[in-house]
Amino acid sequence: EKKWVRLVTAKTPTNIAVIKYWGKRDEALILAINDSISVTLDPNHLCTTTTVAVSPAFQQDRMWLNGKEISLAGDRYQNCLREIRKRACDVEEEDKGIKIAKKDWESLHVHIASYNNFPTAAGLASSAAGLACLAKLMNVKEDQGQLSAIARQGSGSACRSLYGGFVKWIMGNSEDGSDSLAVQVTDEKHWDDLVILIAVVSSRQKETSSTSGMRESVETSLLLKHRAQEIVPKRIIQMEEAIKTKDFPAFARLACADSNQFHAVCLDTTPPIFYMNDTSHRIISIVEKWNLAEGTPQVAYTFDAGPNAVLIARDRKAASLLLQRMLFYFPPGAGADLNSYVLGDESILQ
Ligand code: PMV
CATH class of the missing domain: 3.30.230.10 (Ribosomal Protein S5; domain 2)
Incomplete structure (x- = not known):
């Protein structure tokens, strides 16, 4: 044969x-x-x-x-x-x-x-x-x-x-x-002003897999029930609208709130699950303070089942300022264990 x-x-x-x-x-x-x-x-x-x-x-x-x-x-x-x-x-x-x-x-x-x-x-x-x-x-x-x-x-x-x-x-x-x-x-061309930057806080494997974390949350978190039934259905409609109309302030508000609620559900799980660490929390404060000072959101953050930050900047100018800020707060070699990956157009690094 x-x-x-x-x-x-x-x-x-x-x-x-x-x-x-x-x-x-x-x-x-x-x-x-x-x-x-x-x-x-x-x-x-x-x-x-x-x-x-x-x-x-x-x-x-x-x-x-x-x-x-x-x-x-x-x-x-x-x-x-x-x-x-x-x-x-x-x-x-x-x-x-x-x-x-x-x-x-x-x-x-x-x-x-x-x-x-x-x-x-x-x-x-x-x-x-x-x-x-x-x-x-x-x-x-x-x-x-x-x-x-x-x-x-x-x-x-x-x-x-x-x-x-x-x-x-x-x-x-x-x-x-x-x-x-x-x-x-x-499609990918619709909102191409956005620049996504991933701050790798830790490359260690996560301790609780998403499969077992979800199972524990479904079994023990009352907040998750409320979230799934009452909160998310409304947010899905608002988020689709924000994306279609490229409404960055609404997009950022929803994305940050939803990430925070997901991590609140993890904390509401018995035993509690911690995916974010101190560096993740610092990144949230830095972005929140900056957005507040500007009067309108420049960057949205979101965290999955781990400590790494996904930062979505409204445009290239905001992305470049974001990178400067990240380097200022987390200077290379200062032990914060943070490497930045820039996605989209890498020329913002220059
Ligand atoms: O598909 P999984 O089992 O890897 O679960 C992913 C869950 C999150 O990343 C935390 C949220 C999401 O919607 O991607």
Whole structure:
């Protein structure tokens, strides 16, 4: 038998939530208790590059992350692989002598290799990686929305990385999760004044994974119940409006308040979860004081399940001032363990 290999490489960007997802109503299918909205980062700056390969010579499915083999045994990987295999189609590459029929995919194995182009920093990495790539390899004809529903079963927040720009993950209300998928709010060109800067406060792995943190919050936090039912639905509407009309003051107010409420929910969990540290808190005060002094917000902050700050400046001028301030308060080598990553246009560094 002739041995061949078919390879596909793709870049998957990461996304940062501005209205947070925290809490599942179904852990197996990964269905959220509220809608969420995120901004997809420019894949030229922060992304995961994945190569997937298929060959009759492969004996089993295998995956490597940053060069180290990881186990695919978990339910999440298995669910994603099963769902994507089900939708695989015929593939033919005449020049290479490759001909795969739809039914062949059931017995063919894949190898997946992913690299992050940034230090896998606590609360930053997102694992949408691989799915869009597998879909291409297997000639899957599903639309982005359906693919996002499959990505969701790998990691909830990953479903929002299937689109650029601002993206909403609709929680849906079906039992099988078929309506729990991502939709684009505005594309990447809509609000391109914004400059995103990530202050890496610590690159240590987070202590509480988002999966177990969410479970504990759902089980013990009354504030989370109130947030999911009463607060987030209103914020989603206001946030979509702020994004569509490029209303930075409203955007900043909502994003900061939502990040703070998410961390308040963590504190309201028993036992309490601490994702932010003293440096994170200092960054919040610096931004709050500056915004207050200017009379109108210049920068929004948001923190995920880790201490790193994601700072969104209203324009290049604000981003450049922000960077100067960060360097003033956290001078390199002063022991604050802070490296800054600038996304978007790096010329603001000069
Ligand atoms: O998808 P997960 O399990 O990595 O959860 C992500 C949760 C947050 O990053 C804290 C919020 C969000 O909406 O991305």
